Amino acid sequence: MYNKVVLFCYLLQYLFQECLQLIHKKGTARFHPRKVIAVEGKQLGGRYEILHLLGEGGMAVVYKAKDHHLNRDVAIKIMNQKLHEGEPAIKRFIREAQTAGKFSHPNIVNVFDIGNEDDLYYMVMELIEGPTLGDLIEERGPLPAKEAISIVMQICDGLAHAHKHGIIHRDIKPHNIMATADGTYKITDFGISRLLSAATQYTKTGTVMGSVHYFSPEQACGQELNYSSDLYSLGIVLYELVTGDVPFDADQSVAIALKHLQHPVPDPRGKNQALPAALCDIIYKALAKKPEDRYQSAEEFKQALQQALSAPTRALALPINRGESAEAQPPVSVTVVGAKPSKFFRFAMMGIIPLFLILGFVYFNVSGEKALQKPQTGQVTPPEPKEQALQNVKPEATTWKEKTSGRKEQNKQTEVDEPAPVQQNPDNDPVKEEPANEGPHGQEPGQEKPQLPQEPAPVTYEVIVDRFADQAQADECVKSLNSKGIPAHYYEKNGDAGTVYVVSAGEFDDEELANARAEDVRNAGYPNTKVTKRS
Secondary structure, rough: HEEEEEEEEHHHHHHHHHHHHHOOOEEEEEEEOOOOOOOOOEEEEEEEEEEEEEEOOOOEEEEEEEOOOOEEEEEEEEOOOHHHHOOOHHHHHHHHHHHHOOOOOOOOOOOEEEEEEOOOEEEOOOOOOEEEHHHHHHHHOOOHHHHHHHHHHHHHHHHHHHHHHEEEEOOHHHHHHHEEEOEEEEEEEEOOOOOOOOOOOOOOOOOOOOHHHHOOOHHHOOOOOOOHHHHHHHHHHHHHHHOOOOOOOOOOOOHHHHHHHHOOOHHHHOOOOOOHHHHHHHHHHHHOOOOHOOOOOOOHHHHHHHHHHOOOOOOOOOOOOOOOOOOOOOOOOEEEOOOOOOOHHHHHHHHHHHHHHHHHHHHHHHHHHOOOOOOOOEEOOOOOOHHHHHHOOOOOOOOOOHOOOOOOOOOOOOOOOOOOOHHHHHOOOOOOOOOOOOOOOOOOOOOOOOOOOOOOOOOOOEEEEEOOOOHHHHHHHHHHHHOOOOOOOEEEEEEEEEEEEEEEEEEOOOHHHHHHHHHHHHOOOOOOOEEEEOO
């Protein structure tokens, strides 16, 4: 309830500020599509020759350029001219260059220079012509666990360097991570980062900046942030890398923020059954609601990933399919032109503010309550049985890129398509029995048919803490274990005796690791904990 009140107050503050800006600014707002600045062939700073466009965003466009002084190719980021009239946008652009310019690290895109010429604000950066991590996910879908861990470990190194200099990035997401040709991954876009000790009017508590799918809970509320906020966002990136989708999604940004605040993390094995239990535990801890329950440093996060990388893992069982999503609308910028607003307009806006208050109150006390009834905190949806998944597969197999064509970062679909069909491996198929007086094709009658070896089914060991008839007791047990640093979740199980809620402290490939976890749980006050073998 407290989180809802905080978020509701933030929304009221945002609406109030927007109304005041409409009242005090001259004229009425007219929308203009974003325009790419034509500067090819232009020379900036007497040394940087613009060659061609590399990409564009809502705030800036990026060009490939030639530094004639050092005879090297660079990237030049030029601020959108339509944003020049907004002083905060200019300060944010300059702050990004100054912040990134402090770093020299292989996992951070280096910034070399900044300038302003002919009303063009620009920064000169290291040229990275590879794709973003977001492009890689769209192209390939879920990555193998080892590859995903290797990528996130590199980002941990970059964040550790930034945090060492007192910088919180605040917008870690796949599209702000770039890949080089040699497999190095680099963090970019420090535009909304800030010094941990600083508190300017652009980054003070109560201001929400970042990408809502990768928000930390405290970021969604506009609260004060620390380094663990970046690690939460990186945990979202890790979840997306191994499942192909973000854990929390909805049609409205407010609904996504509420899920970060109150909904449990969906079990990643519900979308990728082959994920090792150790990696799932890392994801759960990185995405803890409370900052103190997460990893407290990027180095600690990386160390946990290294341990998971050395643990035995199983191969992927089924390809994962996220499904198609609708095409997102192109972004637009707002330019204010015209005459001073009339008195009637001022009075009309003063009447709209109370209306927003009433509508917001109704939304959070009617629609919000219904939306948050399910699922309960700490509950995890068990993965779909493999047999049921195979019954629902589509006959035709397509590539991940074809199925996700039109997917945009700000408009992700919440549901995952059924897995694609699995090709049969003749080495693993049981041999059909033949009549005694007949031999199979190409074999003499009476000749004994060779039996092909069958690969044994993988075995896992789940740590069962307890079973509860009351869901509230299971939830309390999970919270108690999480507060003691032990990852846990519960799931619903139906049987002849009725519905019970099973609290699990993780699933392991190694029996010794499972026994060690069980011992930790018993020492935490749950003596009935036992290890269950599953195959």
